[in-house]
Amino acid sequence: MHELDNAVVMVCGGAGFIGSHFVRLLAEKYPRSKVVIFDALTYAGNLSTIQDLLSERVTFVQGKIQDPATVNGAIEANHVTHIVNFAAESHNDRSILDPGSFIHTDVFGVFVLCEATNKYKIAKYVQVSTDEVYGSIDQGRFNEDSPIMPNTPYSASKAGGDLQARAHHITFGTPVCVTRGGNNYGPYQYPEKLISFFAVRLLQGKKVPLYGDGTQVREWIHVADHCRGILTVLLSGVPGTVYNIGDENERQNKQIVRILLEETGQNDELVKRIEDPRKGAHDKRYSMTSDRTRALGWKPQEDFETQVRNTVKWYRDNEWWWQPIIALPVYQDFVKAFYGRYLGEDL
Ligand SMILES: NC(=O)c1ccc[n+]([C@@H]2O[C@H](COP(=O)([O-])OP(=O)(O)OC[C@H]3O[C@@H](n4cnc5c(N)ncnc54)[C@H](O)[C@@H]3O)[C@@H](O)[C@H]2O)c1
Numbered sequence: 001m002h003e004l005d006n007a008v009v010m011v012c013g014g015a016g017f018i019g020s021h022f023v024r025l026l027a028e029k030y031p032r033s034k035v036v037i038f039d040a041l042t043y044a045g046n047l048s049t050i051q052d053l054l055s056e057r058v059t060f061v062q063g064k065i066q067d068p069a070t071v072n073g074a075i076e077a078n079h080v081t082h083i084v085n086f087a088a089e090s091h092n093d094r095s096i097l098d099p100g101s102f103i104h105t106d107v108f109g110v111f112v113l114c115e116a117t118n119k120y121k122i123a124k125y126v127q128v129s130t131d132e133v134y135g136s137i138d139q140g141r142f143n144e145d146s147p148i149m150p151n152t153p154y155s156a157s158k159a160g161g162d163l164q165a166r167a168h169h170i171t172f173g174t175p176v177c178v179t180r181g182g183n184n185y186g187p188y189q190y191p192e193k194l195i196s197f198f199a200v201r202l203l204q205g206k207k208v209p210l211y212g213d214g215t216q217v218r219e220w221i222h223v224a225d226h227c228r229g230i231l232t233v234l235l236s237g238v239p240g241t242v243y244n245i246g247d248e249n250e251r252q253n254k255q256i257v258r259i260l261l262e263e264t265g266q267n268d269e270l271v272k273r274i275e276d277p278r279k280g281a282h283d284k285r286y287s288m289t290s291d292r293t294r295a296l297g298w299k300p301q302e303d304f305e306t307q308v309r310n311t312v313k314w315y316r317d318n319e320w321w322w323q324p325i326i327a328l329p330v331y332q333d334f335v336k337a338f339y340g341r342y343l344g345e346d347l
Helices: 017-029 047-053 068-078 092-097 099-119 153-172 194-203 223-236 253-264 304-317 319-326 329-343
Strands: 008-012 034-039 058-062 082-085 124-130 176-181 183-185 208-211 217-222 242-245 250-252 271-274
Touching: 008 017, 008 068, 017 034, 017 047, 017 223, 034 068, 047 058, 047 319, 058 068, 068 099, 082 099, 082 223, 092 099, 092 153, 092 329, 099 124, 099 153, 124 153, 124 223, 153 176, 176 223, 183 194, 183 223, 183 304, 194 208, 194 253, 194 304, 208 253, 208 329, 217 223, 217 304, 223 242, 250 253, 253 304, 271 329, 304 319, 319 329
Parallel strands: 008 034, 008 082, 034 058, 082 124, 124 176, 176 242, 183 217, 208 271
Antiparallel strands: 217 250
């Protein structure tokens, strides 16, 4: 019998990109556990992403993590034993347009989940965070003890959540771990991040906006590797501890664009170099070590280039998923607000 066999895991943000992959992983590895997907269904959450997963064992509750009554109600009604929180406002560019909503979800929401963890004696709460809280590093790598120096409203709100988790552990003994993942890619990613946005546009033969000279460096991790890391921390992480989950796989944005152009059969003419809307807040390089998570027995397994190509193939084969999303005004308004003046008529 495994610890998670009789568990009831509440996966907050489980209708989003990474959360839905995590639910798939749990359902596959621990078919006797129960999962409650708790999600507000913001613009980034889609029932179409999880429709095939819902069953007697995998149920859905709509609610906001910053709303204690709904959170507590879902925990009580389902006898939740573990929490993994993916729910967040998670897009840097949107955080420049509307920073306030990020604080409600990413800071206050984590506080509510910490309080609920204490109240209902939840066995383990994993707060999913990001390497962006460390800020930018020119050389070397951050580790979990590096100072957090966030540069955007998004990364500052995530850092605020991390600090709530830390303070609750120290003050109340809350059994919470924080994971900090690198940039993710893979199927079901809302088409607003570099790989998903560009893939969807290039597949339609539309122009893509590349910030600055495209030399920004990001550490990329396939969503399946990230989810296996989060599961490892859920099972073996020491409460009160931060775990980095990265692939140590650094790429410049322009190198990724090259692979995307090749895989979609498009050429350079579709790449429109644009002035960087993040101004001083565009971090040049993210990089971190993940030795602490590796010491728990996790290691990344996916090959970057193969999986980027597989991701493009997935978008090519699954228009049923993204076409309805990009047809919505909430999506079109965002593309127009952010890239309209660069892309002209080609929105
Ligand atoms: N995408 C990445 O590259 C990356 C990297 C490292 C860490 N992360 C973190 O992983 C988590 C998931 O990221 P993602 O890319 O899957 O995001 P996403 O935007 O695809 O999904 C977020 C989900 O949370 C839900 N949500 C948003 N606000 C909510 C609220 N107030 N209450 C309940 N649900 C709410 C949305 O409806 C959506 O389903 C985030 O916390 C993010 O900070 C993401």
